[in-house]
Amino acid sequence: MPIDRSQEPSRFSTLCVVAAEPVDAGVTVADVDAWRGLLSCSPAFLARLARRAGLGGLPLLSILPDLLRVYRAALTRRGQAVLHRRRRDRYLADCASWEATPDSVKQGHWRALRMTKGQRFEVIRTCQRLGIEPPGPLTRGDAADWLHRHGANLNYRQKGA
Numbered sequence: 001m002p003i004d005r006s007q008e009p010s011r012f013s014t015l016c017v018v019a020a021e022p023v024d025a026g027v028t029v030a031d032v033d034a035w036r037g038l039l040s041c042s043p044a045f046l047a048r049l050a051r052r053a054g055l056g057g058l059p060l061l062s063i064l065p066d067l068l069r070v071y072r073a074a075l076t077r078r079g080q081a082v083l084h085r086r087r088r089d090r091y092l093a094d095c096a097s098w099e100a101t102p103d104s105v106k107q108g109h110w111r112a113l114r115m116t117k118g119q120r121f122e123v124i125r126t127c128q129r130l131g132i133e134p135p136g137p138l139t140r141g142d143a144a145d146w147l148h149r150h151g152a153n154l155n156y157r158q159k160g161a
Helices: 011-025 030-038 042-051 060-070 073-098 117-130 142-149
Strands: none
Touching: 011 060, 030 060, 030 073, 042 060, 060 073, 117 142
């Protein structure tokens, strides 16, 4: 069935169309980290992997499942590192954006609201990783200040910070 290109496709339909070929080639949801690692490779590196696995000269799509199988551990580590870097970059951009926010917004009414679930999770996780007792009840503003003082998201803390 031809694709209707008269309208902007939804994110879901785009995902389905783009993922159809790899799925048909045998890539599954269990391959997500290795797949991300594979997609982060340069064409020259993929060619070296294919030759090393005895798959040189075959069409790329037909060798993807074999590359995932042969190099699963290395590609999974690579894919997890790519995802971590992507999330860290978004987090650091968000922090920079917050630092540039005017003080009138930083001191707004939101500070008196209840702490968010995400803040609660980060406070508990930070306490566990630092080996300290959790603070008492915090407002959203107090939680933001506490997280900032304690390194906020330790997953993305800069070296030496």
